[in-house]
Amino acid sequence: MTEFLQQLLNGLSLGAIYALIALGYTMVYGVLRFINFAHSDVFMVGAFIGYYLGHHVPESTVWGGLLVLTAAMIGCALLGMLIERLVYRPLRSAPTLNVLITAIGVSLLLEYTGQLVFGAAPRTFPPIFPSANFHLGPLTISSNQLLVISVTLILLFALRFIVMRTKIGTAMRAVSLNPRAASLVGINNDFVISFTFALGSAMAAAGGILYALNYPSIDPLMGVMPGLKAFVAAILGGIGNIPGAALGGLLLGTVETFVGGSEWSTYKDAIAFAILIVILLFRPAGLLGKFTVEKV
Amino acid sequence: MPRPHLYLLASLVVAFGISYFSDRIDPYHLDVLTGIGINIILAVSLNLVNGYTGQFSLGHAGFMSVGAYLAAAVSIFLAPKFLGPDGGTVWQQGLFFLGALLTGGLSAAGAGLIVGVPSLRLKGDYLALVTLGFGEIIRVIFQNVEKLGGALGLNGIPAYTSIFWVLAFVAVTIFTVTCLVNSTYGRGFLATHDDEIAAEAVGLNTTRYKIVAFVTAAFFAGIAGGLYGHFKMTITPTGFDFTKSIEIVVMVILGGMGNTLGVILAAVLLTLLPELLRPIAEYRMVIYSTLLIALMLVRPQGLFNFHLGKAKS
Numbered sequence: 155m156t157e158f159l160q161q162l163l164n165g166l167s168l169g170a171i172y173a174l175i176a177l178g179y180t181m182v183y184g185v186l187r188f189i190n191f192a193h194s195d196v197f198m199v200g201a202f203i204g205y206y207l208g209h210h211v212p213e214s215t216v217w218g219g220l221l222v223l224t225a226a227m228i229g230c231a232l233l234g235m236l237i238e239r240l241v242y243r244p245l246r247s248a249p250t251l252n253v254l255i256t257a258i259g260v261s262l263l264l265e266y267t268g269q270l271v272f273g274a275a276p277r278t279f280p281p282i283f284p285s286a287n288f289h290l291g292p293l294t295i296s297s298n299q300l301l302v303i304s305v306t307l308i309l310l311f312a313l314r315f316i317v318m319r320t321k322i323g324t325a326m327r328a329v330s331l332n333p334r335a336a337s338l339v340g341i342n343n344d345f346v347i348s349f350t351f352a353l354g355s356a357m358a359a360a361g362g363i364l365y366a367l368n369y370p371s372i373d374p375l376m377g378v379m380p381g382l383k384a385f386v387a388a389i390l391g392g393i394g395n396i397p398g399a400a401l402g403g404l405l406l407g408t409v410e411t412f413v414g415g416s417e418w419s420t421y422k423d424a425i426a427f428a429i430l431i432v433i434l435l436f437r438p439a440g441l442l443g444k445f446t447v448e449k450v
Numbered sequence: 451m452p453r454p455h456l457y458l459l460a461s462l463v464v465a466f467g468i469s470y471f472s473d474r475i476d477p478y479h480l481d482v483l484t485g486i487g488i489n490i491i492l493a494v495s496l497n498l499v500n501g502y503t504g505q506f507s508l509g510h511a512g513f514m515s516v517g518a519y520l521a522a523a524v525s526i527f528l529a530p531k532f533l534g535p536d537g538g539t540v541w542q543q544g545l546f547f548l549g550a551l552l553t554g555g556l557s558a559a560g561a562g563l564i565v566g567v568p569s570l571r572l573k574g575d576y577l578a579l580v581t582l583g584f585g586e587i588i589r590v591i592f593q594n595v596e597k598l599g600g601a602l603g604l605n606g607i608p609a610y611t612s613i614f615w616v617l618a619f620v621a622v623t624i625f626t627v628t629c630l631v632n633s634t635y636g637r638g639f640l641a642t643h644d645d646e647i648a649a650e651a652v653g654l655n656t657t658r659y660k661i662v663a664f665v666t667a668a669f670f671a672g673i674a675g676g677l678y679g680h681f682k683m684t685i686t687p688t689g690f691d692f693t694k695s696i697e698i699v700v701m702v703i704l705g706g707m708g709n710t711l712g713v714i715l716a717a718v719l720l721t722l723l724p725e726l727l728r729p730i731a732e733y734r735m736v737i738y739s740t741l742l743i744a745l746m747l748v749r750p751q752g753l754f755n756f757h758l759g760k761a762k763s
Contacts, residue, residue, distance in 0.1 A: 188575065189575045189578075189579070241743060241747070244747055245746065245747065248746075248750065250574045250575065251506055251574065252746050252750050253746075254506065254574070254575055254578060255699075255703055255742065255746055256742070256743055256746040256747070258696060258699075258742070259739045259740075259742035259743040259746065260739070260743060261739075262696070262735060262738065262739035262742070263736065263739035263740060263743065265735075266735035266736045266738075266739060267736055269732070269735075270732060270733070270736065378692070382582075382586075385579070386583075389579075420590075420593065420594050421590060421594065423586065423590050424586065424587045424590040424591070426583075427582075427583030427584070427586050427587050428583075428587065430579065430580065430583045431568070431569070431580055431583055431584070434569075434572055434576055434579075434580055435568050435569075435571070438572070438576065
């Protein structure tokens with residue numbers, strides 16, 4: 155039982171990171187109906203911004219850590235907006251396949267530029283937050299795990315607030331529902347899409363830093379696997395659906411951790427894809443998504 | 451004899467001719483030529499799915515690995531039994547290798563059927579992801595089969611691949627894909643690509659077409675894998691990951707989806723490019739990806755698609 159709870163805890167903290175990345179996929183899909191393959195590399199860039207800034211703030215302090223986190227989020231938000239402006243906007247009316255290919259291109263460009271700039275060798279991420287282990291009966295909770303879960307919760311609620319309660323959030327939902335009608339009622343679609351990218355990329359940056367704190371070795375290709383899995387999480391919860399992405403992330407992280415702790419541990423990486431295939435075949439709309447019929 | 455058959459026959463003769471003189475060709479050039487041939491097989495076969503039929507598969511390397519592993523397994527485990535301790539004559543060896551390659555190709559086709567039947571119900575982005583997922587699952591499975599070397603890979607594959615086999619299979623692949631697409635039956639692939647709903651409305655079974663395209667492509671990917679394994683003599687599961695699939699997809703896109711000649715040119719170019727760019731090898735992938743983005747922005751119909759003014763979407 156103790157082991158079960160411990161694994162559950164580990165799974166939830168991994169799942170929280172997947173959830174943060176999944177949010178970016180889901181939001182972009184919501185407004186633009188395409189998979190932003192480059193999202194997982196924005197996540198990587200976030201971790202690297204954290205790495206470079208982390209050496210300039212005093213180690214293991216809460217304010218230093220939060221400063222780095224905020225800076226990385228802002229940096230990645232700008233990067234996301236830049237990518238959208240330069241690459242995706244000219245392709246707004248292009249066929250889905252072309253946009254998908256371009257997204258793969260952007261992803262590769264970020265990865266390999268990363269290898270040139272940062273070097274391909276893995277680096278050790280500095281401990282920017284204070285760390286300690288708490289003992290709750292037989293369970294061990296590290297402060298990093300608590301940090302991951304609390305930051306994710308805060309960001310989730312902030313996002314929920316922005317999307318449901320603010321003017322720009324309403325505009326986002328309008329664009330997602332029907333872009334043409336949205337521009338007819340005077341919404342600036344370009345601005346909304348840009349804002350969505352900024353928001354999603356900021357979430358990815360937070361995810362990147364939290365991931366790097368828990369698995370403290372970062373390299374330019376670190377985003378690929380978490381990115382793919384987060385995407386699976388987004389589909390699992392129902393793509394375009396914000397609570398769904400969070401739920402999908404937590405579920406996926408938990409399942410993966412349990413598989414990793416069993417005798418099937420070498421198949422850990424395949425689990426996410428197996429889930430993806432099963433969900434797409436039996437419930438393509440995802441757990442919380444609405445099923446829509448394709449119209450001619 | 452119909453013209454395509456003549457071409458096939460002529461190419462086979464040329465392949466035989468080149469291989470006859472192969473000991474006079476510089477080994478480095480032979481290696482590059484073999485690499486080009488394998489990539490042409492991969493790209494032309496993927497073009498049947500991604501180009502002509504308009505589906506987007508990102509799992510071609512997965513099928514390649516199935517072919518590579520099974521053909522290698524046949525060679526390693528069965529060769530001593532069939533060929534005897536001295537390795538047999540050239541003809542025996544050739545016949546045995548053909549058998550091994552076909553085993554690899556057919557197993558890949560089988561894998562293609564297993565993957566294709568459920569996933570081809572999906573479209574666009576989703577199909578791309580599911581095929582990618584299957585490719586990764588295949589990789590993880592090979593990583594866990596100890597009999598096939600596990601994560602370390604399979605070593606000691608006999609070097610059966612000669613330039614003859616590569617060129618011959620290049621010819622067979624191009625022949626099959628061209629004839630399939632240009633046949634009465636094959637118009638269905640293009641119809642599926644152009645407008646699935648309209649194709650369904652005139653009574654074409656588009657799902658069937660997609661599966662036929664997918665399985666055929668998987669078969670040739672398996673053959674290419676077999677040739678690759680017996681050429682490099684060692685294979686690892688990570689050699690057939692997502693990046694390899696993307697590499698093949700880039701060839702298809704660069705060549706202009708649904709344009710066999712363009713795809714062949716792109717495969718040649720993209721195999722030669724890393725050789726030529728060796729001094730600046732670390733920039734190779736950066737150049738690739740920039741090329742891909744620029745192409746989609748400026749010339750989405752592909753670099754070698756010369757049907758001017760007839761940009762297909």
